[in-house]
Amino acid sequence: MAAAAMATPPAVDAPLLKQAMRRLAGGVVVVTAGIGEDRAGFTATSALSLSVDPPTMLVCVDRAGSTWPVIARRRHFCVNILGADQQDVAERFAGLGGLSGAARYRGCDWTIMRSGASGLAGAQAVVDCALEEVIERHSHAILLGAVREIRLSRAEGATLVYGGGQFLLFVRS
Template sequence: MSLAAAYPSRTSAEPFQPLVESAAFKNSMRHLAGAVSVITVGQGSDLTGFTATSVSSLSADNPSIIVSLNRSSSSWPIIQRYRSFCVNVLADDQQHVADNFAGRGGIKGADRYQGADWQQLVTGNLGLVNALTVLDCELEEAIERHSHAILIGSVRAITVRSEVQPLLYWHGGYRHLSNHTAPTGKAG
């Protein structure tokens, strides 16, 4: 059998029937430990952003990164408006920043930036002072798929603070590198 017959390609116009339940998928993803970032978007006072574990490197040549964003989020129209975003990878003492950008307590828009120090970057996005690493990006492309948009960011500027540890997320809760024991039952 040819490779094309074994793995037929599909276009986004074709109907797609999921073969597993969404709940089973979510349970699987609870096992995927991730670094926690906040993605800052907007210019001037037109600001918001979101907490994300879906950040991943796309390519070192050209330096580019991908983030998956729920299109129901307040960040989606602002990213489309300004065509840029900034990935701030959090250090393990920055959980309060993750809580703000996850909208905990109903906090929205520019108020999510309160309680932390920010500096303006080349794209006009705000970068978190003392983040583990900051990648300021222009939006190269946004691929709309299912509930989300896959944001491809072309990296324009980088800062790194290498002496600190990352904030992690696993089994529904924030974790630190020193915690090695798997939680029993549901956490977070």
């Protein structure tokens, strides 16, 4: 049986895709990279565990953003899983307030992780990664990171989630 010719799918506009994705809630993380004044970071819901054997994280980053060149240069990144009381950190690293680069780090306590990246003190969890592979697709890069260090908060609390265009809380029962 001959394969049917594949028709070109109709174009979907970006605002419609954004509307659809707002209906999918995701955990909020701040991805950090760099050292000292050569630091940058961004807020994302596009971070997940790819594999536990070997421990590997997957993160998507906009290649036009300020964090991508730092990750490419330093070859590391840190995934900071935010708690309920860290919405201000999520907003700052999302660019609200106009801060960029190392200025986004001010006002929070940070620890230096094994890779040299900054881990947020008080985050629900901090996963430090060495950049293992980069897959460039369209406007973004898919980062695969070999997990080098994990720090968990002492108290397990509510996790910050984003969905429906707003921040929400996920509370474990």
